[in-house]
Amino acid sequence: xxxxxxxxxxxxxxxxxxxxxxxxxxxxxxxxxxxxxxxxxxxxxxxxxxxxxxxxxxxxxxxxxxxxxxxxxxxxxxxxxxxxxxxxxxxxxxxxxxxxxxxxxxxxxxxxxxxxxxxxxxxxxxxxxxxxxxxxxxxxxxxxxxxxxxxxxxxxxxxxxxxxxxxxxxxxxxxxxxxxxxxxxxxxxxxxxxxxx
Amino acid sequence: xxxxxxxxxxxxxxxxxxxxxxxxxxxxxxxxxxxxxxxxxxxxxxxxxxxxxxxxxxxxxxxxxxxxxxxxxxxxxxxxxxxxxxxxxxxxxxxxxxxxxxxxxxxxxxxxxxxxxxxxxxxxxxxxxxxxxxxxxxxxxxxxxxxxxxxxxxxxxxxxxxxxxxxxxxxxxxxxxxxxxxxxxxxxxxxxxxxxxxxxxxxxxxxxxxxxxxxxxxxxxxxxxxxxxxxxxxxxxxxxxxxxxxxxxxxxxxxxxxxxxxxxxxxxxxxxxxxxxxxxxxxxxxxxxxxxxxxxxxxxxxxxxxxxxxxxxxxxxxxxxxxxxxxxxxxxxxxx
Numbered sequence: 001x002x003x004x005x006x007x008x009x010x011x012x013x014x015x016x017x018x019x020x021x022x023x024x025x026x027x028x029x030x031x032x033x034x035x036x037x038x039x040x041x042x043x044x045x046x047x048x049x050x051x052x053x054x055x056x057x058x059x060x061x062x063x064x065x066x067x068x069x070x071x072x073x074x075x076x077x078x079x080x081x082x083x084x085x086x087x088x089x090x091x092x093x094x095x096x097x098x099x100x101x102x103x104x105x106x107x108x109x110x111x112x113x114x115x116x117x118x119x120x121x122x123x124x125x126x127x128x129x130x131x132x133x134x135x136x137x138x139x140x141x142x143x144x145x146x147x148x149x150x151x152x153x154x155x156x157x158x159x160x161x162x163x164x165x166x167x168x169x170x171x172x173x174x175x176x177x178x179x180x181x182x183x184x185x186x187x188x189x190x191x192x193x194x195x196x197x
Numbered sequence: 198x199x200x201x202x203x204x205x206x207x208x209x210x211x212x213x214x215x216x217x218x219x220x221x222x223x224x225x226x227x228x229x230x231x232x233x234x235x236x237x238x239x240x241x242x243x244x245x246x247x248x249x250x251x252x253x254x255x256x257x258x259x260x261x262x263x264x265x266x267x268x269x270x271x272x273x274x275x276x277x278x279x280x281x282x283x284x285x286x287x288x289x290x291x292x293x294x295x296x297x298x299x300x301x302x303x304x305x306x307x308x309x310x311x312x313x314x315x316x317x318x319x320x321x322x323x324x325x326x327x328x329x330x331x332x333x334x335x336x337x338x339x340x341x342x343x344x345x346x347x348x349x350x351x352x353x354x355x356x357x358x359x360x361x362x363x364x365x366x367x368x369x370x371x372x373x374x375x376x377x378x379x380x381x382x383x384x385x386x387x388x389x390x391x392x393x394x395x396x397x398x399x400x401x402x403x404x405x406x407x408x409x410x411x412x413x414x415x416x417x418x419x420x421x422x423x424x425x426x427x428x429x430x431x432x433x434x435x436x437x438x439x440x441x442x443x444x445x446x447x448x449x450x451x452x453x454x455x456x457x458x459x460x461x462x463x464x465x466x467x468x469x470x471x472x473x474x475x476x477x478x479x480x481x482x483x484x485x486x487x488x489x490x491x492x493x494x495x496x497x498x499x500x501x502x503x504x505x506x507x508x509x510x511x512x513x514x515x516x517x518x519x520x521x522x523x524x525x526x527x528x529x530x531x532x533x
Contacts (some may be wrong), residue, residue, distance in 0.1 A: 081341055
């Protein structure tokens, strides 16, 4: 698994439960280091091991922890970069949902060896969508539920999301869009001051 | 050749397809601008103003009339907005039939990142076929990746510097180790710099170790290291090459009188009793020296060997003394 993914999980746990919590998890992981290096590749087995240890230590259901991670990626100011890169996907929530199919390819444009889950969005009409998620990490669909729900807020849309379980090797998520522009979303400037300067 | 019938597009169709277009009439007056172009100068870029007062044409150059613009139709047009930022733009022009003016479709080209920030443009300001948003995504994703890379490089470099410092010093005394000594000697002989090599062996150190314990021995070695560093200059090298063996390299000093003074001073300093807990440790040192001008082509291994020979002459003489190695006389020369 790519270090960027592992480091993101580490950041989430640090920012949510504190540095000591993370050091305990890393200690029990016993991989010979404390912090993941974002630009390294790691053994695939480490990522689910970190999740399992975090679930134990936080005494939170695995699904809830993963969903919180997804929410964190969009709502926490310390993960602002992830939210920004996601928001480039579309001018509104529907446009964004349509860009999910490209997520895997988009990530690879920036970091060629970053292997994000493959997503496939299907419009079912009447504001209903289903998203199929193929990932190395079991339960990534729950991360996606948290992330898509938070992004609906971010765009100002009103949507109901649900994890529908597995269909073969894929996790299925349903999205019911109730209102496209329900509230004023968070602002998104295409070019940041830092880049513009 | 069959030509298809002209396509009529109304204003809203033009706005949708080309949000950065400008329509100029036969008098050179702006008749309509696309919604995104309008955002660049809402106050001044109004229909009815002269196109050439709003835009500065850069290439093809010396174009000041619509006829000339038409003459270059099909070519890439480079222009700048006549605003404070002089925003560069590129575009292509099409002449309308019947001499009814010119339609220009524009783009920010390579200056798009600045322009998007300056005018506060959003994804919806660009045509779906326009790759601006994808490009901005890439710029941002790429700079994020570069930032992580350079952070990694900084961390790795810090680790490298630390590892090098650890690898080059003796952990007990903090002096240089054999590895660094070899590098120094290689560098000095390679650059043909004159220097003197001093091989120093502690006398009576074994007795300290045996009678007072290894902790006392370690304390003595640390005190010896401090003394050797005190008695040498910054540019000299002091290395611990064995349990109680040291090699010192004096960069640029070859005069025998200077070296004998230094050697005598070091021995005197090391003979000062070293307090350890409630006792004192007494040691001394034997020294063998050799200077690089004694050789036509000095090599580290030959010099180390000769300094060693001189050192053993000192030991044989009864310790606590120094010997300068002379090639002609073997290990003879100056003695304490």
